[in-house]
Amino acid sequence: xxxxxxxxxxxxxxxxxxxxxxxxxxxxxFLHCLRYNEKKAEDRRRFEEIAMKLHALLSGVPHKxxxxxxxxxxxxxxxxKAGPGALFVCLPGEQADGHDYAPAAYxxxxxxxxxxxxxxxxxxxxxxxxxxSRSALALVGAAFYGHPADEMHLIGITGTxxxxxxxxxxxxxxxxxxxxxxxxxxxxxxFAGRHEPTANTTPESLELHRLLRAxxxxxxxxxxxxxxxxxxxxxxxxxxxxxxxxxxxxxxx
Numbered sequence: 001x002x003x004x005x006x007x008x009x010x011x012x013x014x015x016x017x018x019x020x021x022x023x024x025x026x027x028x029x030f031l032h033c034l035r036y037n038e039k040k041a042e043d044r045r046r047f048e049e050i051a052m053k054l055h056a057l058l059s060g061v062p063h064k065x066x067x068x069x070x071x072x073x074x075x076x077x078x079x080x081k082a083g084p085g086a087l088f089v090c091l092p093g094e095q096a097d098g099h100d101y102a103p104a105a106y107x108x109x110x111x112x113x114x115x116x117x118x119x120x121x122x123x124x125x126x127x128x129x130x131x132x133s134r135s136a137l138a139l140v141g142a143a144f145y146g147h148p149a150d151e152m153h154l155i156g157i158t159g160t161x162x163x164x165x166x167x168x169x170x171x172x173x174x175x176x177x178x179x180x181x182x183x184x185x186x187x188x189x190x191f192a193g194r195h196e197p198t199a200n201t202t203p204e205s206l207e208l209h210r211l212l213r214a215x216x217x218x219x220x221x222x223x224x225x226x227x228x229x230x231x232x233x234x235x236x237x238x239x240x241x242x243x244x245x246x247x248x249x250x251x252x253x
Contacts, residue, residue, distance in 0.1 A: 011062065051085065052172045054112055054126060054143065063114075068126035070112050075144050076105075077137065080163045084109035089137050089206075090116065098133070114140065136201055137236035138205035148212040149240050152220075156237070157185075158227040159248030163201070166248055182215040184208070185226030192218035202231030205238065 051071035073085035076224060078097060082088050082105035090098035090113065102119045112130045115120055121127065131137040142149065157167045164186045171190075174181035182191030184203065189196040189211050196211065202225065203211065215223055227245075231237055 007160065012172060027181040049058075051248075054087065054128070057087070060141065061136050063136070064129045066126040066128055068112075068124075070126055072112060072144075074138060075137075076110075077204070077206065079104040079108065082110040087112040087114060087140070089114045089133055089140070090119070091133055091137065092116070094218050108119060114187050121149045132235065134205070135177070135235040135238050138235050141206040141208045141209040142208075142239055145209040145213040148209060148216040149169050151216055152212065152244045153221055154221045154240055155222070155224045155229045156242045156245040156246070157248065158229070158232070159239040160251045160253050162248035163228070166246060167226050171222075174222050174224070179222050180218075180220045181222035181224060182211075182220045183224050184211060185224075191215045191220045191223075194218070200230070201228040205236045208240075 006067055012041050016088070035229065049072045053069050054072055055069045056073055057075075059064065060139075071085065072087045074081075075085070075089065077086045077089040077090065077091045079101035086105075086109075088098075088102060088105040088110045099117060099119065100116055102113055102115065102121060105113070106121050106125060111119065111124060112126045112128070114130060114133055116130060116133050119125070119127055135197075155167075155170060157163045157170070167183055167185050168187070171181045171183040174175075180192070183189065183199065186201045188198050191211075192215070193213075198207070202208070208225075212223065225237070227237055227242075
């Protein structure tokens with residue numbers, strides 16, 4: 001909890017040192033917290049620069065292969081974002097199949113692939129075969145961003161209608177009560193005075209873990225998440241440790 005808003009922390013705890021002789025101590029406490037936050041930011045920058053071995057990234061993911069164990073510096077599922085050091089995840093979709101774009105990712109320099117079937121690629125490509133690449137992406141994304149959800153209190157809101165209103169009200173109540181809370185849903189992502197647009201009500205699992213990591217690094221401990229039926233069907237929230245879930249209603253959409 002030291003990683004939160006240090007000014008608010010120091011202000012709320014000024015009464016710890018009420019005597020005239022101790023008036024200098026809150027300033028010391030504030031500076032101590034400031035240095036702690038600076039160290040946390042430095043640790044996070046160092047974490048972002050560390051490359052993870054592929055086998056470490058796959059810990060907990062049911063898979064076959066590979067013998068190769070390259071370093072991974074990025075996880076992508078869009079071949080246009082692939083490059084050296086990236087793990088390309090082949091996601092099957094309604095309009096296109098990510099497996100068909102594996103050659104393009106290889107040409108871009110990618111040498112690690114996660115897929116549901118064997119790919120026709122040169123021998124220097126490390127291929128990880130999984131039963132369901134979307135479910136595997138959720139676990140890989142959590143590992144890549146350091147499992148941020150495990151350090152947070154997650155509240156999930158699902159149902160046909162009312163998710164956005166319920167989620168926004170819940171986040172506002174928690175923030176008003178002095179509990180830093182983020183929101184992810186139809187209106188995008190909001191936390192610590194920041195706003196990021198999102199393509200879906202519930203982002204793809206990789207993007208979801210990126211946002212949760214950003215929240216955690218900003219000192220946010222709670223998050224209210226709109227969980228759509230598509231997100232459930234496409235494994236976007238697989239493995240998330242929800243503490244509280246709410247079901248609004250079931251009606252024709």
